[in-house]
Amino acid sequence: PVFRLQNWYQFEQGEQQVRQAEAAFGQASQDLIVRVSQAYFDVLSAQDTLGLARAQKAAISEQLAQAKRNFEVGTATITDTHEAQARFDLIVAQEIAAQNDLENKRRALQALNGKEYAELAPLRADVRLAPPNPNNMQDWVDLAQKQSYPVALQEATTEVARLEAKRSFAAHLPTLDFIATYGKTGQSATVTSPVGSDVTTTQIGLQFALPLYQGGAISSREREAAALHLKAKDDLENARRQAALTAQQTYLSVINGIAQVGALEQALVSSQSALDSNKLGYEVGVRINIDVLNAQQQLFSTRRDLSTARYNAILNQLRLKAAAGSLRDQDLEEVNRALSF
Known part of the structure; x- marks a missing residue:
């Protein structure tokens, strides 16, 4: 072909389809990083929950033993023993649930990478969480709308749809082709022509074609391609709005x-100070056993909440970079430096 505009548009579509594949691969890579990180910290969080449950059980067990001793010597009522026993039974049930949850989280991590780990490196206790860089919401929104993989994928999809609309229109345009033919015919000898002959023909030229009417199929495909292009543009706008919303959130x-x-x-x-004060008050008789038990529960709940909040903060930093299309393997290396090996 010398001039077929349809073929040129199809070539350009191929380039955009490469962009689509690259964007889809980039998105899948980022999703994998976030999923593995989520699974890893889920295991650490479950380990912390189990460890705190066991520590709380030991503390309640000590308080239960003390309540029994005080009851035996007559310095406390049976109510203190019953309250401590109830808390002990409850924490035993919570410990069993925490152990089961830890096993489930380990299996989930194993399903992602195909490896089973006996132990994972915990987060260092002295880790200080830095604010995002840049520390401005609009900057992250701009990055997300400009370079996030979902937006890049939809941009390429929209461009493919635009080129398809042009390619459909180009079916109405004339085409110019270079043609060449070569032929050879032979004639056998006869009575009247005792000598045979061979004839060779060669033709080289240009073939011009102008479509006049090819039925309604081409026009229908043209209208369909135009409608799909409009839809793709709407989808692109939605992708940009969603990218902005994700970055903001x-x-x-x-x-x-x-x-x-x-x-x-x-x-x-504050919770540790409250527990120390309640223990001292219980020893001198100004606090009762339930006050100590409540202070213990508050302390361990705060430890668990702090552990969860630290993991979530790190994960959200990874998610923010993923929302902007800038999450890389180097970010995982930075997280690794926050772990205690």
Whole structure:
């Protein structure tokens, strides 16, 4: 072909389809990073929950033994023993549930990478969570709308639809082809012509074709391609709005998560002080056993909430980068540096 505009548009479509494949691969890679990180921290969180349940059981067991001793010597009522026993039975049930949850989380991580780990490196206790860089919501929104993989995928899809509309219209246009033919015919000898002859023909030229009317199929395909292009443009706008929304929500989750970690760290100090005060008050007779049990529960609940908040804050930082299309393997290396090997 010398001039077939349809073929040119089809070639350009191929380039855009490569962009589609690259965007889809990039999105899948980022999703895998987030999923593996989520599964990893789910295991750490489950380990923390189980460890805290066991520590709380030991503390309640000690309080139960003390309540029994005090009852035997007449310095406490049977109510203290019953309250401590009820808390002990409850934490035993919670420990069983925590053990089961840990096994499930380990299996989920194993299903992702095909490996079974006896132990995972925990998060360092001295890790300080830094705010996102840049620390501005609109900057992340702009990045998400410009370079996030869902937007890039839809941009390429829209371009493919636009070229398809042009390709459908080009079916009405004339075409110009280079043609060449070569032929050879032979004539056998006869009575009147005792000598045979061979004739060779060669033709080279240009063939011009102008479609006049080819039925309604081409026109129908043209209208369909135009409609699909309009839909693709609407989908692109929706993808950009969704990218902006995801970036906004994730940015706020990161900022609020870091603030929550700070608040829970302070709450942990206060809960420890409250427990120490209640224990002292119980020893001197100004507090009762249930006060100590409640203070213990508050302390361990705060520890669990702090652990969960730290993991969520790190995961949300990864999700924010994924929303902007900038999550890379190097970000996992940064997370690894926060672990205690």
